[in-house]
Amino acid sequence: MTGRSEQDQAKALGESQAHFRVLFEQAAVGVALLDTMTGRFQRVNRKYQEIVGFSAAELGALDFMAITHPDDLAGDLSQMDRLKRGEIREFSMEKRLLRKDGTQVWVDLSVSPTWSAGEAPSTHIAVVVDITERKRAEEKTELARAELESTLTALPDLLFDVDDEGRIYDYRARTDSLLAVPPEAFMGRRFLDVLPPEPCAVLGAAIREAIDAGRSSGFRYKLSIAGVDRWFETSMARKSVTSGRPRVIAISRDITDRVVAEEQRIALEAQLRQSQKMEAVGTLAGGIAHDFNNLLTVIGLGAEVVQRQLPPGHGATASLRAIDTAVRRAEKLIQQILAFSRKTAAHRTVLSVNDAVVEATNFLRATLPAGIRLELRLAPDAPRLRADPTQLQQVLVNLGTNAWQAIERGIGTITFETRTEIVLEGHPKLAPGAYASVRVTDDGVGMTSETIERIFEPFYTTKGPGKGSGLGLSVVHGIVLDHAGAIAVDSRPGGGTTFDVYLAAESAPVEPTVLEATAARGQGGRVLYVDDEAMILPAAL
Template identity: 25%
Template structure:
């Protein structure tokens, strides 16, 4: 029975110890994983800082490929990020600009694309069209370091690289290996050599660890492997050795106890004494474990929170001796801001609502220093028993909290840098719609807060100008499928309803191997676009004026030369003639030619007046009022020709036009409809109006002789162009009318058939 009890108890103890060993081992694995992830985050933060720096440098390069304010921007970047030693611009793969130049002179002019050591990483960055980190490699300027290169494209063509240089010592310090240095683990960083294709290790302690229970993560931006390796895997076993010994002893003692109980009563007293001695020894062993545990342990009264006992590790953490601790309670050393949460959990524990609890809180030590700890509180009473005492296991987490603080500060620096950029920085999905990040500049530029952007996955699509929306979305979708960066200009609608021209520069961000996102910057180019539009309008206006001037010069040259030639010929004939009658006839002809010249000069003067009147007076005019006035002026012609005038225009129709020009236009068109009537029928003129797009249209339709537009359409409004044998035709009316309407930003359209009639459409703005 003694042997059976021994074996059963030993099996139970060993099983419990085994499970505890596995739990501790898993805890250590989790701890290793957590440390490894923190170090990885530090590396990724360093690489993100480098990525932001290269993007910022890329923005200093204008569309012509010339850097702007490189020294100023580079100086700000190097001073902002402690993890960056230098920055470079590398047009066409040749290092041309470096900051700081001092100490890096040897790198200037170095062609990385023709270097066996650097070309593969540079070509990989070009192939992926994303930043790639090479190294650690030997630098041209001396020493070793990590080089991050971002390929830059201008107008769809490869321009070169923006680059950051991080010396290896700076890289190691930025990662923070020293913060996690302990006697339990060590780190190793490796990468495959692009030439030998063998894995190379860069940190100290390069001994083979392949047979150890290590953990690793991959850093795809530089093709690195980061390892965390236990220094002594047998350490954990030796930590459990005292417990195993105690379990063995307890099992053995229990077996002996059963054995002795079966012995004679006379041997019972001797056995009890022996067991008492052994139990005292076991108590000493338990006390030794309690006092020398790697974590702080406190024994508290669960009713008033006072300390019953505490080990040396706990006393070391809070700075009080064990004697001082016994006169205190846990409320006295808990930070006031964390006390209520601790008390609430303790109350739930006493009520049996929870079996134990863990909490991150702050202790204030004897000197007033604040220490962050993670506590785990377990009760020492059985279920349904009255609460009595509890054990508190305390883990110091100051280092982790400091790391978290540094990460938050780094993230805030990035946000501040992004918000200082003169443009809206954004990040979004490449497949599904939706912006996942937008900088605060969005409110300054477009009026919408970041919260409004993120609340609706389709928000960006909704505020694109309707005329640009379809092609912008289609183009973005095409580039998303192709996974290539792009640069485009389009219009967006401001919150106040105004139109804003933006330039959207988009790059690719590889979140993981199978997941990418778009990152971009929206730049307000409204002023430059408006300047471009105004310039094009001015160019169009000048071109049109030049055409008119050239046409006018041809007219002047042709007509005046014709008249002056006739006058010169008549004068010569008069001088040569000796017959008085013949001279009188020639003088009559000379008078007729001079009158024609005078009429031509009047016509040209009127054309010049119209074309040089840059800002004619524009008024809102009632169309019917001017039509009735014109019909009154033409009353004699209307009666004489038995013309029928049908006016279908409402008295409510008004147009914005110059009063004198409107009189001239109406008089010309209506009088022409009467003058060029068909010989076989009385003239019939019909006036009507309607709205077409942004124009008010006046239609004047007649049943006259019509115009052969196939033959004369291109010279219909030319000066001195006539198309009939009517002796009253001068070819000046339509020319002047066309100039007047053009000056008022209107237009004329004509429909006509020979012997059927003509319809003129005058478009008023």
């Protein structure tokens, strides 16, 4: 009975060993039996041989150190030492094996000792799974991630990962100098919690559109960063998420320079339109003034002829004198219109801009209310200029008068300041060079932007009825342009007004004033009188 039992046990053991050999050889993973003390291969299955490219016989002459990549050997030996000392019962690691053909193969290694009853393990089993393709995919993914990270870091844009409530999960920025608040103040929080209401409203609308339509773009908002207003444009795209709240990737770009350029372009276009409009109005005004002047000439000469024919003390004499006074006032108005349209002849000479300002302010002092203080800031090195003295006085006096009328209750200060201005290439109105600049500043009521757009239009005035013709500033504008100069205005309601006049500097010395000779009296000769207005001829004869 005992002998049969031993036979059965032997048979069962043989069958078990045969079964193990089949499993060992046909396993889908590489399996190797190694000597724990020496690390030499004792047995390997076909899959292990396939992974490393060595035959079983070749591996039998090697230890695992011989086919382990040098960079991974230290970690492998450290784990084996711990296994030998009984500190661990098994270990796993990823390592590289060296194939027979010199290439490398990544494997997932699991090592565990083989145990015999009452004996310390003398061998261990190493199971390896080829993970080379997975590692290559991971390397490609990591390389792509690194390239993406490098690209994102190099971009001037700000990137944010936010949910539908505007809560910020992550961000990327080449520099934190474009952040309105530091990262620790906004990470994990909503835009609404850290930014002003105006940009939050814009960002909220962009987020909703991106979540509903998949993407959004062209949303602009303004932020104050380090005390400077900066403009941003944001585009967003919906992010794929498997759980949690809907998310979007937001890209914000600093477009401050573009916005400033657009504002400058719009301002230049507005200046061009205004200049064209003023030119057209000037042409129209000049034509009307010419015809109107002819009519005044007929009226004035006719009144003069009738007055000479009436006996002294005639009742109509007073009416004729009133007609003459009205004609002379109308002629002055015509001269202003012609100055605006730049149709009057100018007699230009080299003069000192400081002397011109002193002469104009002396005239103004005699007419200004006692509560108006005139202040002069004349640059000692202010340049000379070539201009018509009378027209320049008209410009300065008109600007001073306009400043006085803008000061409420007749108490305030008007400042005249001269200096040299150097204009570089690219100025919208002036050629490069040196200019004499006169600045006239008042502390009056100021003007709105709408008023500034129209102040140089003829007959436009903000004064009440009977308090101005609306020609003062239009005449100033016409004279300055006729001298190839420019005039600029800066004002705001309640903040006073500043006019800057720029006229080309002149290097020649100041020319002395020449008194005009009085007209010579006739000696009985004949005068040929020609005029294109037929009505004037009878009155002139």
